[in-house]
Amino acid sequence: MADVARRADVSIKTVSRVVNDEPGVRPQTASKVRAIIEELGFHRHEGASMLRKGRSTSIGLIVEDLGNPWYSQLAASMEREARSRNHFLISTSAEGSPEREAELVDALVARRVEGLVVVPASSDASEAIRSAAEEMPVVCVDRPLAGLVADTVLSDNEGGVRSAVEHLVAHRHRRIGFLGDDEVIWTAQRRQAAFLASYDLLGLPGEPLTRLGPYADGEVAALLDRWGQGRDGITAVITSNNRVTMQVIAAQRVCGLDLVVVGYDDFELADFLEPPVTCVHQDPASLGERAIQQLFARLDGELGDPRTHVIPTRLIVRGSARRRPASRRA
């Protein structure tokens, strides 16, 4: 555009007016500008705009697995929000691999995205992501990154787990287990810590029973079966995400266990299981919206220290705790 203006000996504003069919340009000036545009093969398409600005108008998203409903809701809400600002979202799956994530970061940066939203595959920032953050805004979602100063959007892990424990205790459960996802996942660690803190604070009896994955085939069933034995056996279990909830539900069917389950993450059909499953709803759509809004705030020139947004959770009580109170078993 500057080149066209120089050649036509007019201001950039004038070129812009011609391109956008705005008034205020004399006909012969407009013709001249158009001829030069024609000559230079300048088209008003995104490619040209990208070269001018050195940026495309897309945002890159890296999650673990787009096929997982939690991530697809996150991506769908981000896509909607980005679109309302005329940006496309390029969504990719790192499949839990830090190496794959680094490759994707590099490829998206080469692709000139305007910014990156990442659900980190590991707790330490890779070289790729640190170098990306020097060129463009990066927002972490669901998990923070050590070694990277970046805006971060998290679920209220402490509040969510505490609401689950308090709900069960209010319904007279005293022995409650906790099963988390893979131990390398930050939220699994964090929710386990929140569980232990609540257990302590409420003065629940005995050693708290917790485990993080990964789990071998049949391991969840065996574990729950063991934890449920005897007078001191657990009567309820809290999970750290929907993947573990599914494993617990499957384990219960296989072994005929009779435990109350409270799942972190809500899921479709939680209402229709027998008994219905109470869930900590953490609203992936809100996390996605907040992340992309924060990204656009930086693109719009927001300065200052990185922000951490904590999105509240909501306990959706489906009556599962009331159905089989601990008192019946004690």
Next chain:
Amino acid sequence: MADVARRADVSIKTVSRVVNDEPGVRPQTASKVRAIIEELGFHRHEGASMLRKGRSTSIGLIVEDLGNPWYSQLAASMEREARSRNHFLISTSAEGSPEREAELVDALVARRVEGLVVVPASSDASEAIRSAAEEMPVVCVDRPLAGLVADTVLSDNEGGVRSAVEHLVAHRHRRIGFLGDDEVIWTAQRRQAAFLASYDLLGLPGEPLTRLGPYADGEVAALLDRWGQGRDGITAVITSNNRVTMQVIAAQRVCGLDLVVVGYDDFELADFLEPPVTCVHQDPASLGERAIQQLFARLDGELGDPRTHVIPTRLIVRGSARRRPASRRA
């Protein structure tokens, strides 16, 4: 690039050699070319490559709603397949609106994607999509487009519905209803037609009871309740997709109906409902893979008439039909 060549009074090949640091260019010519490149702000990044080739290395995908697990599985498999060919997938949701779809097509074309995969929002090809198809390969998934000559990947709707009807009949159901999604959706119409054909072919008694949506609040429950009345009442119902299956399951809970449900589309937890739900599994991942493979075949130069791929379905029997055979009610 042509502009640089013109200004430097050299061939385009020479400019290309300079840009790519290839031998065979005299030092002073190279300096001159570099100076002009500098002046024009031409950088050897994707934007430049995009302008040169008029193409980026991404594929556009337009579905109804990325938040729906069926579509997110489709998108996830396509992203994986595209990535293995070094392409990004730009996934977007048209939210069932043909106008929104046309906007997205235009925006993706302006964004210079190499090809488009579309789950069409209406049965007639828009001007936008027809004009896109002149510039790049377009593949339709799940639904064909009238007025567009394009490769198409479909589920085996006839085979899928027939397997559901035959399964129920084999378990002594004689009166079976059919509930489809919104009547504007091609697969809803097609699966209804397949249902009627199977009903006829198997010589089932009475008028077949079928309906397509959209449904008002409580309408599905009222309808099933009416269809289930009397000696000739239905004992089973087949749905046209997972959205309707969820409505039927909810309606059954609300009204205490006792019908066997066979759902088109498999869904997570179908195993864990009581009774478990038999489903026609149509494998969105296979549809997505086939679509993107077909798209790349065209990009690789495949000529010839458009192809229609039909992906087989598989009936996943979960014992729901056996639990409450029609004979008990007759």
